[in-house]
Amino acid sequence: MPNNEKEETFDILDPQNWKSPNREEMLAWIERLQNKGGEKVRPNGQLRTFGPRIKPVSLYSYLKYRFGEPNGLAMIFREPSVDNLIHWNYTVLSGDCYLDISCLNTRVTILLTEKTAQSCEVLEDALLGEFSRCKKDLENTKRGFERWHLFVNPYHRLKRIVDQQESRLRTLNVPGIAVPSIGESTTDAIAFKQKMREITVACDEAMSLSIMLQMTAPVLGESLVNFLLLLLSRPEIRNDKRMFESYTRQNIDVRIRSLPLVCMGFKPNVDFSASQFKDFLRLMDNRNKRLHGNIDPTIKTGDEIYFDHGSIPLFESQRSIPEFAMHAALAHADPSDALADVTTARDFVTFLLDQLDENTRSQVEMVLETPQLGYRPEKKRIGIILPPHYVDMVMVPSTSNGEEP
Numbered sequence: 001m002p003n004n005e006k007e008e009t010f011d012i013l014d015p016q017n018w019k020s021p022n023r024e025e026m027l028a029w030i031e032r033l034q035n036k037g038g039e040k041v042r043p044n045g046q047l048r049t050f051g052p053r054i055k056p057v058s059l060y061s062y063l064k065y066r067f068g069e070p071n072g073l074a075m076i077f078r079e080p081s082v083d084n085l086i087h088w089n090y091t092v093l094s095g096d097c098y099l100d101i102s103c104l105n106t107r108v109t110i111l112l113t114e115k116t117a118q119s120c121e122v123l124e125d126a127l128l129g130e131f132s133r134c135k136k137d138l139e140n141t142k143r144g145f146e147r148w149h150l151f152v153n154p155y156h157r158l159k160r161i162v163d164q165q166e167s168r169l170r171t172l173n174v175p176g177i178a179v180p181s182i183g184e185s186t187t188d189a190i191a192f193k194q195k196m197r198e199i200t201v202a203c204d205e206a207m208s209l210s211i212m213l214q215m216t217a218p219v220l221g222e223s224l225v226n227f228l229l230l231l232l233s234r235p236e237i238r239n240d241k242r243m244f245e246s247y248t249r250q251n252i253d254v255r256i257r258s259l260p261l262v263c264m265g266f267k268p269n270v271d272f273s274a275s276q277f278k279d280f281l282r283l284m285d286n287r288n289k290r291l292h293g294n295i296d297p298t299i300k301t302g303d304e305i306y307f308d309h310g311s312i313p314l315f316e317s318q319r320s321i322p323e324f325a326m327h328a329a330l331a332h333a334d335p336s337d338a339l340a341d342v343t344t345a346r347d348f349v350t351f352l353l354d355q356l357d358e359n360t361r362s363q364v365e366m367v368l369e370t371p372q373l374g375y376r377p378e379k380k381r382i383g384i385i386l387p388p389h390y391v392d393m394v395m396v397p398s399t400s401n402g403e404e405p
Contacts (some may be wrong), residue, residue, distance in 0.1 A: 004026075011094050012114060013122050014094070015123075015130050018094050018358050019096070020092060021093040026091065027071050029100075032098070046115055047112075048109065050124060051105050051124060054124055060103070062131060063092075063101065064141055072088055072089025072100060073089065073091065074086040082386055083226060085104065085105075087105070088347045093098065099113075100270075108157075149375055149377070150375075152225075152371070156368060158216065158220045159200075166211050166213065166342050178195065180195040206333075210333040210338035211290065211333050213337075214341050217345040218280070218287040222284065224353075227368070230382065231263075231367065231382060233263050237262055256272070260355070265361075266357070267362075276348050277351065278345070279349035335400070353365070365386065367384065368383070
């Protein structure tokens with residue numbers, strides 16, 4: 001008896017013994033899934049998940065090479081899109097044991113109708129051996145698939161960063177900070193010290209966010225310009241590397257003005273005298289100065305100070321210590337200026353999208369809202385290849401009395 005069990009286990013986990021079930025065998029498998037005739041697939045069977053050694057594309061290539069198109073029950077309910085719970089499903093037979101192999105968004109699972117004491121690593125080792133044995137056939141099978149690779153949408157990421165920084169800066173509400181008075185008692189002095197500490201922390205954070213926004217918000221607009229060049233440039237330009245790079249490396253004002261010439265989908269007679277365009281160029285110029293740490297001591301960041309006898313400071317205005325500290329912390333980093341820069345960048349984005357025809361704009365906006373995009377090198381094509389959400393399925397085993405735990 002032990003020898004028979006060992007041989008059965010070997011049959012289940014050896015891919016060379018797998019075969020594609022015929023129509024009658026598939027019907028019997030479906031009946032077992034539906035618990036007809038008193039037979040239960042679970043809990044007598046086992047559900048396992050492959051580890052990282054088994055690449056879904058390699059496993060799919062192997063199964064397709066061996067058995068043709070996916071034949072599992074889930075394929076009946078699969079929609080012809082990438083938005084599915086189960087992307088592909090194979091059912092194979094090994095002796096009297098059915099193996100149902102399914103690929104979800106994040107993992108590949110295998111359902112066996114019979115229990116085995118062997119670990120999933122035994123099956124993985126056997127499959128890796130099969131992949132090596134059928135290497136050339138699997139490579140030929142894989143060549144029939146479209147090859148894409150994912151890349152992060154820089155515009156979408158920048159927009160999220162700007163949105164988060166803007167939201168936090170508004171939450172700090174620096175203009176609404178009440179300036180504390182020193183008071184006269186010891187208790188007042190302690191409260192003043194604590195309040196000043198809170199103001200200092202808030203002003204430092206507001207200063208950092210303001211500077212970051214003033215450097216990031218303009219890049220949001222520039223990112224859109226570069227994206228439009230990538231998405232909409234005419235084939236004769238996109239397919240000529242030197243020509244394409246010559247446009248992408250132009251100064252930002254020339255790059256923007258070139259868009260209707262280089263790209264498809266723009267309306268005729270784009271008005272580059274619009275205020276949104278001019279304001280954005282000023283924004284980019286200021287951003288470059290900040291980015292390179294340019295220093296201009298002729299620009300005042302506060303009041304003028306006079307000295308008498310070389311050592312007696314005379315201020316133009318009178319401020320309390322909190323007012324002086326806040327003014328110094330936020331010099332050249334005024335939150336209201338930063339928020340205005342965000343508005344200018346967004347107005348430019350709207351202006352540029354307004355120059356596209358209706359059909360092109362709707363497609364571009366879909367792309368801009370997608371966090372990860374796909375690129376197909378053979379066609380030099382960009383596309384939305386994954387759904388905006390991921391789903392998974394968890395199968396919870398029943399308790400001994402048949403109730404859910």
